[in-house]
Amino acid sequence: MYYIGIDVGSACSKYAVIDEQNEVLYRNVIPTGWSSSSAAEAVRQDLLLRGYNPEHNPCVATGYGRNSVEFADKAVTEITCHCLGASHLFGDGASTVIDIGGQDTKIINISGGIVQDFLMNDKCSAGTGRFVEIMAKILELDPMSLCALAESGTEVTISSMCTVFAESEVIGLIGRGVKKADIAFGIVDSVASKVASQCGRIKRSTRYYLTGGLCECRYLMKVLGDKLGVCIVSNPEGRYAGALGAALSAKKLEKGGRTDG
Amino acid sequence: MDDYLKLPETFEEFSEARKNGFIRVKKIKEEGGLIAGVFCTYTPLEILDAAGLTAVGLCGMSNETIPAAESELPKNLCPLIKSSYGFALSDKCPYTYFSDIIIGETTCDGKKKMYELLGEIKDTYIIQLPQGQDRAYSAELWTKELRRLIRTLEEKFGVEITDEKLRSAVCLRNDERKAKTELMELSRLQPPPLRGLDLYKVLEGSGFVFDIAASAEAMQSTKRKALEKYEAGDRPVSKNAKRILVTGCPIGGVLEKTVGTIESSGGVVVCFENCGGVKATRELADAEADDIVQEISRRYLNIGCAIMTPNQNRVNLIRSLVDEYHIDGVVEILLQACHPYTVEAHTIRRLSSEIGMPYLGIETDYSNTDTGQLSTRIEAFMEML
């Protein structure tokens, strides 16, 4: 028996298959594109190709498009799934999971594999993956190389919290001939500030983990950690935390019988 | 036509009450009656009753009139204020249209200043509400304000507001409040016999019945029927549903996307602390008090709304409701740009953690742009409980 978790995010769809021992048998990521149901279908095709049948095995969907995965047995929110996935990846002691997603950023306090409290950013995209992506595009970079470049920059501050205004701020900086690295520095700093202030609104913990698409940006983790006065830990598998968590909750599903909702 | 004048019997009919109320209001007007438009739980209804005015709630609960309001009001303002003003501005609300006078209070800044503008469209009287309850002279000021309101109404409408009339108004309003309280207290049962959404619609609909005694009776019969069904084994709510206390801003305009979502994600709202729920009905006035105006004044001033500082009464109320209703989690509903409640949310979050209650604060407005995000938050909260 194996268990499938599918995390349909606003930018990417991540999915993972685990076995009884929680070993990851397969995992992958594809762009979500404009339609979450087409993304779900693409995931299904790929799983079938690899020999995993999501219709005959426990399957949980999560993420912003969780309700578009018609073949899943259950939809569980990304908050619960990131909690389960992070507990699996990093251990289940009391900690805070920061998930910088494509469309929203979530701060989740967990303990013993259970969500204690959580916060999500409001309607705006400041401090999310989307913000970094848009800024990177203006600099003709991808988000990862923007983060890497930022490390050698200094001093620039992006003061607008709104993505649209920040965009014109960045264009202004380019026009004034400010170095790319310095602009990148300002962008990473702005994201980290926004996320740090969000973290300040929830009870502090001693351990912080970063999940989501930016979990490999070492420099972002460093800046964010400095602002919070803690050390932030991640793992290249961090972007699969939601999908892993969904697969783990598919296991519970089987034990307790399939439920809907 | 006569059909519309019937009292609501079922939950669905109660939600139609606002619509059918239009016809009732029209009839009242045709028979020479006077209408007072009101916005707030602090409005001393007994005084309006004693003056022979029919009080009608005008709180805007629809997104529809907000664009009209934004031609004069800032965008970054509470949707309730914008919607209410938009209704007056665009003549879209028959209740506002039929109002002979509008009664406002100095509650939050946004409302207060909106009333000034409203005064240019409709005859508006603003009562000065003190901003706290802990000074003895606040009570004195509020009583003086109520006496001033009495004189104003007497002069304006050529009526006499006697103590006797006030006392009988107090009795009637008490009866209605008691009936509402009893209906709400049904939800202390585990599982509750009513879904929160239905309960709220009944409470809200009662405001459009306009005959206070009849409204009390309707509450009682709703309660009786719900209880009978429950005792016969009818369980509309699963016993595993998480029991939620809803608090915060008035929620009439965001009911479906908040309460509706809570109840479709494995929860049930067993208690509404907001205006429209317990806050407005819990306290009674003593009809036998020596000075009846002073007693009415006392009753209203004690309401625990975030526009008061300090607002210990709300904190105390939430504390007791959590026990009385066997609450599993607190959901605070905040309307965007409502400073009193969004700031006080911090106190309520802290209070919740003190008493070991999971807390979720959701900030929203009357639009539908955030339904996806809201349901993720609410579902995640339910999964966490």
Ligand code: SF4
């Ligand atoms: S929330 Fe406060 S200001 Fe608003 S209606 Fe209720 S009592 Fe009045």
Ligand code: SF4
């Ligand atoms: S919800 Fe807040 S801002 Fe809006 S009218 Fe009530 S107190 Fe004022």
